[in-house]
Amino acid sequence: MELKDQIVEALKEVYDPELGINVVDLGLIYDVDVDAEQNVHVTMTLTTPGCPLHDSIVFGMKDRVQEVPAVAAVDVDVVWEPAWTPEKMSKDAMEQLGF
Amino acid sequence: MFPQALSKSETDIRLPILFILFALLSFVASQGLLFMDAENVVNGFYRTPLIWSAAHLLLLGWGTMVAMGAMYQLVPVAFLVPIWSMRLGYMQFFITAVGIVLLCGSFLFYMDGLAVSGGITVIGILLFLFQMAMSLRKQQQKNVMTLFVVASLLCLFLTIGLGLLLALNLGLGLSVIDHTVLLKTHILLGIGGWFTLLIIGFSYKLVPMFALAHGFSMKLSNWVFGLYAAGLVASAGSFFFGQPLLFIAGLFLLFAAFSLFALHMRQIVRKRLKKRLDKGFMFSLGSIAGGWFLHLLAVLAATLPEAGRAFGWILYFYIIIWITFTIAGYLYKVVPFLWWTYKYSTVAGKKGTPLLKDLINDRTAVVTFSLFIIAALGIAAALAVQANVLFLFSQALFFAATALFLMMIVTIATR
Structure with a gap:
């Protein structure tokens, strides 16, 4: 498995503590970029600006990605454009929310 | 362990927790005092030391302290600004808490101490207002929520100013402006201005967030603010100019808003993605319907020739059903956020880390919130038929519900 795929799998273990859905299925991860030195840059968003769990989720993601073997350093960038929309969620996430 | 560094959207959660704990104890104590003065409540004699003390414990000790604590948590996350000074926050907490305890004690035991105890409370609240002004001025993009919160803070400022004048009237026998005009405006700006504007403002943040609502319009919120502010100005003006028609117009504007x-x-809740809403949140949403009904009753009562007692009851239920129940419901969502951030934020993403729903017990919540509703209905029936025994029983039930609510919140901290 490529390092990028390993990172995405690792991120599936980081849950939004309010919704109980992992950040990947929730559609919060916009991009995972790995450079030649194995430095990882994650671009992500949150379901709402000013989410009280902002720092906790970002901290949890950094911590989990750092545990992936071969990762040198992790940087997480939270962006608000494009804004998160429900369409970004996976089918599993929709089902968990009661759809 | 606390996170090592606080970002601009985080706050030291020990401070909101201190406010909330003080508020919960005041809530329980206020209901105990009301139970002790049941006969006067039933007969509509509200100007007694026990009821004054209970009212200030409920509105300052519970409502205002919980609102302050929530703002220390919500302002950084909702407005993306740091709290100006946490040291001032702690100082402000202790001064306000001491002031409120002394103020409520003065009503009960030493009326001459009102000016001093009221003064200490005012200093505490002024420090809070200064703290919020210094924090909010850093907000880069102001929005309608800013408008609601700033207007509510302005109303709080005016309320305490009027309260201080009332304390000078009572404590030192000075009379600058007519006592009744001061009292009515003090109540209007405190209840409708400070609490309602603040709750409405933060509802625009909390409701979409708790319901995970997306794709709704915010256009109506400007109308809500404009009409409510106009209603407050018209109602206050009616007291100063003695114009009953202006009072009816003011109350109608408040009802329309x-x-x-x-x-x-x-509309926002219908746009939600989260189909199963939490019980505390549903309780808050239900109390909006209660608040709407009470606004309607106030307009109707204003058209009656002798509605003094009716307004007393409307006010009482407005404080209980709209203000207290909304705050209680939101609190049952906010406290788990606080506790989770405190205890689990550094292990987020690790296996075995609980979710927010694991910190709360929905079954106990249903029992507690149902008790609140049954007790409030019992109190309403007791007041309608002037039944002392039913009032005593219902108020005892309400007291038990507040104690259960206190335990329910404290239990979150054991998980």
């Missing part, structure tokens, strides 16, 4: 707010909340 609240109706739009209720409609807007319904």
Whole structure:
């Protein structure tokens, strides 16, 4: 498995503590970029600006990605454009929310 | 362990927790005092030391302290600004808490101490207002929520100013402006201005967030603000100029604004992605309907020739059903956020880390919130038929519900 795929799998273990859905299925991860030195840059968003769990989720993601073997350093960038929309969620996430 | 560094959207959660704990104890104590003065409540004699003390414990000790604590948590996350000074926050907490305890004690035991105890409380609240002004001025993009919160803070400032004048009237026998005009405006700006504007403002943040609502319009919120602010100005003006028609117009504007707010909340909730809502949150949403009904009753009562006692009851239920129940419901969502951030934020993403729903017990919540509703209905029936025994029983039930609510919140901290 490529390092990028390993990172995405690792991120599936980081849950939004309010919704109980992992950040990947929730559609919060916009991009995972790995450079030649194995430095990882994650671009992500949150379901709402000013989410009280902002720092906790970002901290949890950094911590989990750092545990992936071969990762040198992790940087997480939270962006608000494009804004998160429900369409970004996976089918599993929709089902968990009661759809 | 606390996170090592606080970012601009985080706050030291020990401070909001201190406020909330003080508020919960005041809530329980206020209901105990009301139980002790049941006969006067039933007979509509509200100007007694026990009821004054209970009212200030409920509105300052519970409502205002919980609102302050929530703001220390919510302002950084909702407005993306740091709290100006946490040291001032702790100082402000202790001064306000001491002031409120002394103020409520003065009503009960030493009326001459009102000016001093009221003064200490005012200093504490002024420090809070200064703290919020210094924090909010850093907000880069102001929005309608800023408008609601700033207007509510302005109303709090005016309320305490009027309260201080009332304390000078009572404590030192000075009379600058007519006592009744001061008291009515003090109540109007405290209840409708400070609490309602603040709750409406933060509802625009909390409701979409708790319901995970997306794709709704915010257009109605400007109308809600404009009409509510106009209603407050007209109602206050009617007291100063002695114009009953202006009072009816003011209350009608408040009712119109609240109706739009209720409609807007319904629109937002219908756009939710989270189908199963938490019990505390549903309790808050239900109390919006209660608030709407009480606004309607106030308009109707204003058209009656002798409605003094009716207004006393409307005010009482407005404080209980709209203000207290909304705050209690939101608190049951906010406290788990606080506790989770405190205890689990550094292990987020690790296996075995609980979710927020694991910190709360929905079954106990249903029992507690149902008890609140049954007790409030019992109190309403007791007041309608002037039944002392039913009031005593219902107030005892309400007291038990507040104690259960206190335990329910404290239990979150054991998980």
